[in-house]
């Protein structure tokens with residue numbers, strides 16, 4: 001979880017495209033990816049893994065990133081966490097980051113590759129969608145979609161409904177919690193991520209996809225959460241109070 005915190009502490013920075021492009025010595029490509037890598041050989045099956053994740057994420061997120069159907073995503077793949085953190089000047093707990101403007105994802109080889117890639121690719125699609133209107137997604141939505149993609153397609157184990165039911169704060173507090181605040185305890189941050197993934201998943205999965213897209217479209221055009229819920233979900237979820245009771249009910253009947 002600290003790893004996730006780190007990834008997302010940096011999300012805002014990454015969005016402004018301040019990262020210098022480091023050239024790694026080797027290169028391979030597939031239909032949707034150009035991969036620079038550092039090791040003498042690329043990880044076995046890396047392009048298949050990337051294309052497989054891409055196809056799965058687009059089942060959910062194509063309306064957010066129509067360009068991704070034919071466009072290319074740049075991947076900068078370091079040989080180890082240490083190399084990634086040293087060259088990209090990342091903190092010790094960073095797992096990966098995105099440069100939205102350049103459509104580039106930075107990460108490193110290892111057991112977490114698939115999971116991190118699903119998470120960061122979701123960030124790329126969602127942040128790019130909001131950037132098209134000159135805005136940024138709310139943190140909870142950005143991280144929530146990324147957590148859901150990580151859980152559904154990246155092989156991560158999602159946090160339990162029971163813990164969310166018993167310990168998660170009200171949605172009002174949740175929407176207002178600044179998870180970047182240094183004073184947040186790691187358990188609170190972990191819970192926040194779990195709640196974000198569960199809530200975004202609820203809005204994505206319990207209703208036709210077009211309603212979730214409409215909700216995000218309203219948000220990127222400046223609507224409040226309540227306005228966007230009402231416009232996209234109508235009487236089914238007219239405001240965040242209704243969302244809270246429906247979502248909590250869903251935790252009891254998963």
Ligand SMILES: [Zn+2]
Pocket residue numbers: 004007008011119123142143146
């Ligand atoms: Zn994240």
